[in-house]
Amino acid sequence: xxxxxxxxxxxxxxxxxxxxxxxxxxxxxxxxxxxxxxxxxxxxxxxxxxxxxxxxxxxxxxxxxxxxxxxxxxxxxxxxxxxxxxxxxxxxxxxxxxxxxxxxxxxxxxxxxxxxxxxxxxxxxxxxxxxxxxxxxxxxxxxxxxxxxxxxxxxxxxxxxxxxxxxxxxxxxxxxxxxxxxxxxxxxxxxxxxxxxxxxxxxxxxxxxxxxxxxxxxxxxxxxxxxxxxxxxxxxxxxxxxxxxxxxxxxxxxxxxxxxxxxxxxxxxxxxxxxxxxxxxxxxxxxxxxxxxxxxxxxxxxxxxx
Amino acid sequence: xxxxxxxxxxxxxxxxxxxxxxxxxxxxxxxxxxxxxxxxxxxxxxxxxxxxxxxxxxxxxxxxxxxxxxxxxxxxxxxxxxxxxxxxxxxxxxxxxxxxxxxxxxxxxxxxxxxxxxxxxxxxxxxxxxxxxxxxxxxxxxxxxxxxxxxxxxxxxxxxxxxxxxxxxxxxxxxxxxxxxxxxxxxxxxxxxxxxxxxxxxxxxxxxxxxxxxxxxxxxxxxxxxxxxxxxxxxxxxxxxxxxxxxxxxxxxxxxxxxxxxxxxxxxxxxxxxxxxxxxxxxxxxxxxxxxxxxxxxxxxxxxxx
Numbered sequence: 280x281x282x283x284x285x286x287x288x289x290x291x292x293x294x295x296x297x298x299x300x301x302x303x304x305x306x307x308x309x310x311x312x313x314x315x316x317x318x319x320x321x322x323x324x325x326x327x328x329x330x331x332x333x334x335x336x337x338x339x340x341x342x343x344x345x346x347x348x349x350x351x352x353x354x355x356x357x358x359x360x361x362x363x364x365x366x367x368x369x370x371x372x373x374x375x376x377x378x379x380x381x382x383x384x385x386x387x388x389x390x391x392x393x394x395x396x397x398x399x400x401x402x403x404x405x406x407x408x409x410x411x412x413x414x415x416x417x418x419x420x421x422x423x424x425x426x427x428x429x430x431x432x433x434x435x436x437x438x439x440x441x442x443x444x445x446x447x448x449x450x451x452x453x454x455x456x457x458x459x460x461x462x463x464x465x466x467x468x469x470x471x472x473x474x475x476x477x478x479x480x481x482x483x484x485x486x487x488x489x490x491x492x493x494x495x496x497x498x499x500x501x502x503x504x505x506x507x508x509x510x511x512x513x514x515x516x517x518x519x520x521x522x523x524x525x526x527x528x529x530x531x532x533x534x535x536x537x538x539x540x541x542x543x544x545x546x547x548x549x550x551x552x553x554x555x556x557x558x559x560x561x562x563x564x565x566x567x568x569x570x571x572x573x574x575x576x577x578x579x580x581x582x583x584x585x
Numbered sequence: 586x587x588x589x590x591x592x593x594x595x596x597x598x599x600x601x602x603x604x605x606x607x608x609x610x611x612x613x614x615x616x617x618x619x620x621x622x623x624x625x626x627x628x629x630x631x632x633x634x635x636x637x638x639x640x641x642x643x644x645x646x647x648x649x650x651x652x653x654x655x656x657x658x659x660x661x662x663x664x665x666x667x668x669x670x671x672x673x674x675x676x677x678x679x680x681x682x683x684x685x686x687x688x689x690x691x692x693x694x695x696x697x698x699x700x701x702x703x704x705x706x707x708x709x710x711x712x713x714x715x716x717x718x719x720x721x722x723x724x725x726x727x728x729x730x731x732x733x734x735x736x737x738x739x740x741x742x743x744x745x746x747x748x749x750x751x752x753x754x755x756x757x758x759x760x761x762x763x764x765x766x767x768x769x770x771x772x773x774x775x776x777x778x779x780x781x782x783x784x785x786x787x788x789x790x791x792x793x794x795x796x797x798x799x800x801x802x803x804x805x806x807x808x809x810x811x812x813x814x815x816x817x818x819x820x821x822x823x824x825x826x827x828x829x830x831x832x833x834x835x836x837x838x839x840x841x842x843x844x845x846x847x848x849x850x851x852x853x854x855x856x857x858x859x860x861x862x863x864x865x866x867x868x869x870x871x872x873x874x875x876x877x878x879x880x881x882x883x884x885x886x887x888x889x890x891x
């Protein structure tokens with residue numbers, strides 16, 4: 280066996296994997312209800328090392344132009360290069376998670392991302408990771424503050440240090456150094472919450488479940504609040520430009536995308552996070568004082584939203 | 586001095602840099618004439634380590650929807666990480682080059698790329714690199730063969746081993762492993778043609794000049810041949826999907842882009858290579874026997890075009 284096979288590890292793994300599957304279903308139904316137009320289609324796939332996944336994709340919704348909720352549970356041995364890049368203590372691994380990106384049609388509804396994941400390395404170490412962040416095309420300050428407050432509330436139920444630590448981590452992670460811009464208004468990001476070191480299995484798993492659920496509740500609330508807001512052609516164009524930045528982050532910077540592609544994950548499931556369309560005009564700089572310039576001014580690290 | 590300061594090195598550097606500047610002008614005029622609609626605008630910029638560049642961008646042309654011809658001559662010390670990634674023998678460097686990407690409006694005119702570059706490392710080693718490749722939205726076999734023949738002809742004038750070696754290198758370099766697709770029909774790619782080892786300065790420099798010039802002649806010929814061909818909305822849509830692949834290559838794979846962003850190059854000059862727009866539909870697979878499927882069948886390594 281490549282991976283630790285003690286019976287308690289197997290039980291933990293099965294428990295997490297089952298919740299991930301159920302959570303995927305729950306989240307798809309929440310998003311479909313808030314969309315009111317389209318439903319998710321499912322693609323099943325297998326991983327050559329072992330395991331596989333179910334990718335659920337929605338397109339052409341009333342609110343969601345393109346979105347994905349991807350579940351996977353895979354195992355095997357990764358390449359030395361991938362193991363090094365991920366600071367894995369051993370090349371054998373088991374990984375399960377749900378990854379979500381939603382690209383709404385309207386520039387008034389933010390792009391959103393959420394990921395929860397559980398890893399076991401070949402040496403028996405096990406940890407959770409995850410995060411969520413919001414990318415408004417135009418920052419609505421009150422909504423950004425409300426979004427962060429929802430996250431802080433669930434963090435505080437588990438550990439008062441989580442929100443400030445993981446909010447800073449999100450600021451550092453969801454960042455485009457070549458643009459000197461954060462991806463959006465952030466949220467939280469955490470990795471390597473290690474079982475037995477950072478908490479016991481039940482505590483850490485309960486936190487990760489709360490992270491998944493707060494995403495579902497908060498994002499569908501924002502969809503409902505903003506879906507009927509009118510917008511102009513100029514605002515739609517700005518959305519396409521911001522989607523270009525989103526593609527830059529996912530393709531050039533995001534470690535999750537690199538991990539997936541390098542470990543032979545299913546390309547269409549990994550790259551479902553890319554926007555339906557994007558534009559790259561040369562050197563577009565918004566006019567000072569414009570709504571676009573105002574949004575750019577928010578896209579920096581260290582903003583205290585709560 | 587970070588870099589070798591023998592007077593012959595300085596003379597070599599100045600000679601190459603001057604040619605690069607002149608070549609940028611020549612190429613912009615060639616492309617403007619073949620376009621017949623728009624002209625290049627210039628942006629000057631400086632590099633914080635030393636040097637700078639001139640980025641020439643054309644938008645809204647009759648043929649060229651967005652294209653760039655970027656000259657730079659920069660020096661300084663790169664980060665340890667960048668030096669390692671580039672296998673640089675020392676962190677001090679001087680680099681000058683011209684990089685070109687053209688995104689035509691019509692799906693009948695291929696996307697094209699060309700780069701010529703000259704490096705000096707802090708230990709006095711100096712080398713040339715470069716390449717060009719063609720990315721048709723629909724592969725026209727005869728044109729692809731003609732394009733490769735033009736390149737082979739100039740290669741053969743210098744060294745009979747160049748075309749076969751550098752053609753294979755392009756197949757390996759312009760490749761998207763996660764798609765198992767080449768970027769297009771390829772061309773040539775070469776790096777580290779080292780002065781004193783792979784040829785003397787004059788020989789290697791003359792080859793690199795020919796690479797730049799064959800690009801200008803061959804690509805403007807293709808622009809003229811294909812610019813008036815009619816196309817459908819479906820063909821335009823396929824172009825947007827293929828442009829998505831182009832963005833994937835440039836952002837996730839291309840070492841030149843990484844080098845530029847990591848050494849603090851001007852972001853808008855580096856990312857001018859990104860398409861004006863792109864689309865990422867989920868899991869689009871062309872129907873068997875369609876023109877799109879036929880093009881995909883060409884996008885593999887090892888096709889012998891001449």
